[in-house]
Amino acid sequence: MNERQQTLFEFMQQQADKLAVQTLQHIGLTFISLFIAVLIGLPLGILIARKKQLSSSVLGVAGILQTIPSIALLGFMIPLLGIGAKPAIVALLLYALLPIIRNTYTGITGVDAAVKEAATAMGMSKWQILFKAELPLAMPVILAGIRTATVINVGVATLASYIAAGGLGEFIFGGISLNNTNMILAGAIPAALLAIIFDFLLSRVQKLNFKKIRRGTYAMPVLLILLSSFYFIPSAYGGKLTAGFTPEFMGRQDGNLGLESKYGLKIHTIVISDAVMYKAAYEKQLDVISGYSTDGRLKAYDLVVLNDDKGIFPPYYAAPIVREDALKKFPQLEKTLNMLSGKINDAVMTDLNYRTDYLHQSPERVAKDFLVANKLWQPSREGNAGIIRIGSKIFGEQYILTNMYSMLIKGYTNYDVSSKTGLGGTKICFDALTNNQIDFYPEYTGTGLLAILQPAAGTISEVTKNKDSTYSYVQREFKKRYQIKWLKPIGFNNAYALMMRAQQAKNLNIKTISNLKRYLNSK
Amino acid sequence: MIKAEQVSKHFGKVKAVDGISFEVQEQENLILLGTSGCGKTTTLKMINRLIEPTSGNIFINGKNITDEKPEILRRSIGYVLQNNGLFPHYTVAENIAIVPQLLKWDKKRTEKRAAELMEKLHLSASYLNVYPNELSGGQQQRIGLARALISDPPVLLMDEPFGALDNVTRANIHKEFKALDELKRKTIIMVTHDVQEAFELGNRICLMDEGKIVQSGTPADLLFKPANKFVEDFLKDQRLQLEFKTVCLTDIWSLLPNQHHKIDALTLSADTSLWAALESFRFSNAETIHFSKEDKEVKTIDFEQLMSAFNQYKNKQA
């Protein structure tokens, strides 16, 4: 694989189709939500300018909506609206609402009282005053609000890919999880350019003189609708079953690419974040998802793993990886971390995950319960012989593991621990390790092989034949290239897996990925 | 033509207008005069229903103004605001055309009428295509007046229309105002707190204080038959000038000696004010001036005779 030498330009050229679709979707998402936000925000702004007693409550609610973190807002939308365009548009429009309402209100209340009085005294009706005096005079302020909302929307729309609504976020988040800088930039640069271009264009509109604005007022809705329609151009799809894959899965050889090449699987696919995928499958919005074989939600949502009969998913045995200089600095460390080795198999891990993800027990509690049950737990020695920095990726299983390691280190050594949990995806975690910002984190053999080492295709198929060859390959290469040591595997294999609702899989008689393909190909 | 009966307006506890009644005849120019906060603006705005009275009734041409939709009522009443209230996003032409548009005039008619008014108000037609902020305060004031006059409404309400102008500009506008034929056939109610302006432009004056009318009458009534001390005090500072400006030669005609010398001297009409006559003596350095009453009777008068007639007149009034 010479993907590393590929330039950004080559990547963009090669992915031009996808890039165009994502850009159009992005523009579409931005402007559909903006259009609806204007439809709601403008009248609301006018209303509270008329009935001032309503203004503080309306502006207050819109203000609170805007302080909700975007990911959380998208999350709230799913139970209400499912996944895909609808919740994304609603979330975006909620963000766009505040600047539009506020500026409409400010603009209209700021119109010179003498002008309003003159208009009334000449015999204009309330509506005539609104359309002939108040709105045109408030227009520069209202446009400033729309401009702010547009820029916010272009930014937040990148997150739409989390809930299968498309947009440039697919490249950005796919690239982050795949450790592919070109892919990140191919999404981030167009997104930034869109924000800059729209901001510039709207600033020009704002500077037009009063007269042109009056005509521009009619052109605006037309333009908005036109831009909104971009979203619908690329989405003419349908199919028997719908698959929801994470951006990471989409771009991987041991993911969707392998499904296509090795199985010849063609399924209507939407891109979605791991956080909402399982639930969406449970709620029958998706039929097939790309999950992890030890995920607790598998148990919680009654899903089954399809057997990978052609073996495209390489083994993903988890083991702590440690910088060698940290092992020297903390001689007790290796022995302590290896205490977990062989203690957790797939079923145990799935159960531990189920406790945190579904029963909402804290990772500390789950970790402690496990150690106590296995007679590994010892109270902290409160040592101060140095601080070990543990990293973890941003998902539950890693939190549980880091908590176990933290308790073991505190209980069996005189070191103290600082945890840097939630380091995003593989790239962020790995970079933190090589840059000496953390000392170790739990990694998976398959990830180490495919996302970090990225060897040629021949090597991959050879070393992924069984779990031991994969392990010894990554162990050797990591030591050579990065001076990082793979300690003993913990025991479970958290590999990629395709899963379906148990009931549906049974009804359709699908047990393996080949079964799935056969079903899809049948009439 | 306009009649107010026991009209009051209370803002909470503030009695902005407190049971006032007055009547304005057709083509009369009534001035609402008084100190700041005495309720002049409130009174004016009740006539075009920008403010609804707390109690009392107002009639225009015998019809209660509440019987009509406010928008329709307002289109037949011109309104000029102190700070003109021109639409900043409209050109002068568009500003003037607002009411014709509401009345659905055709474009030609509006344009013709606008051009006519611009000329009468001494505004160059080239201003039609500029925006108000490109004009001086005095010019904006005139555009405001043109806007109010365009549909030739029978009634004109003016709230300190010349308040924002310097004295020289104001004096000029006063002159034009009096000469403007458009205004002569209108029933006008004008608010001011400038006593000079009130005496110069008003046929009758309502002097207000704390929401009530203290005295209502002709300028001469207020000057020479003040209803109480408040009226007297209100006019005290400028009394002499006001008297000179208020009294016309016709008022004291019978007190002037009946003499006509056939000499070469300036001839003035008898309906000039005493003030104007005195100015003529000063500026022309004349010993005597001919005053002619309706081109029939001519009297040749010198300065002493004029002043003595005026003093006799004042004594008679008191």
Ligand SMILES: Nc1ncnc2c1ncn2[C@@H]1O[C@H](COP(=O)(O)OP(=O)(O)OP(=O)(O)O)[C@@H](O)[C@H]1O
């Ligand atoms: N909307 C309002 N709410 C409460 N009080 C008001 C309102 N409008 C006017 N007032 C009060 O009513 C009284 C009369 O006000 P008005 O504007 O009629 O005075 P004015 O004679 O026009 O004074 P000025 O010469 O200063 O313009 C004042 O005491 C003012 O404070």
Ligand SMILES: [Mg+2]
């Ligand atoms: Mg006033």
